[in-house]
Amino acid sequence: MPNKTDRQRAIRELIEARPIGSQEELRRLLFGRGWDVTQSTLSRDLREMRLARVPTGDGVRYAFTSAAMAEDRPRLEELMPRFFQQVDGVSELCVLHTAAGGAQPVAEAIDLAQWPEVMGTIAGENTILIICRSAAGREKIQRKLRLLGRADG
């Protein structure tokens, strides 16, 4: 498994799926999925992905934080590979799922992009509702978003 972006996507999935308390543990899980990297690399990955080690009731786990988001306003091309999970839609509505905490910044970036097909957005914690001007426009938007979500946009 070559790609760093793919590995980080795998990391994100693992992290969100269950509590992971150390980089060693994460390393073992990744190994099971076919990635063989050292703890050093994971340290760098986690930092790059802004994953924090947060104390919980019983132990500690890596997780995304809202604090990490509220820093800068990167463009969509930077946000999407990091947060994108899936898009779906009906008629003029498009629903975009992101990693936890990703909805707010991504929605803001979509607003800034000022795509003509997009009428507006509403963002929750990890879901964005994109209201489009037409069903056709919605499909176009979905394709665009999927593309942006792929590794290295």
Added chain:
Amino acid sequence: MPNKTDRQRAIRELIEARPIGSQEELRRLLFGRGWDVTQSTLSRDLREMRLARVPTGDGVRYAFTSAAMAEDRPRLEELMPRFFQQVDGVSELCVLHTAAGGAQPVAEAIDLAQWPEVMGTIAGENTILIICRSAAGREKIQRKLRLLGRADG
């Protein structure tokens, strides 16, 4: 300075006021304010306060996280009787009203339930927008929610 609670209050103020990247740094700052404790104690304090060490653009800082809050995820059957107020909807959209503050946790529980008819949810303070895949699906969801909303769901 005797009290642990007071110390933790001071810690929170410092943490919120500026980026603090290590427990040693925090220790020094506290010392300047009259608190003299060891790093061990701070480790325990931070854990107790659920303060996470989150990576930022340039370094790392302690901060409160939303992830720390969303630890226990009660199931829908427990949440609905407590928060449900009413459901309504048009075409593929379903609007669920809850008691104040109930929207966020309830929406999360709906997400976790992964109902096939539900495409996604967006929660505000006391209102949830549920986007369904079809109008028929929406009606099914509404019935299901009403049922769950009855006492002892």
Added chain:
DNA sequence: ATGGACAATGAATAATCTTGCAAATCGCTC
């Protein structure tokens, strides 16, 4: 293909955080 700039990685090591344990302190009751 070859050379060079630059990103990615591992191994070793440094920096930082966590924890077991014993001592000190606190809160109560007598």
Added chain:
DNA sequence: GAGCGATTTGCAAGATTATTCATTGTCCAT
């Protein structure tokens, strides 16, 4: 005030994470 259980803390060892340095791999432009 003395006694006693529970809480808090420091110390030092243990565990985890970050970083340095060297190496490898990639992507062009020749």
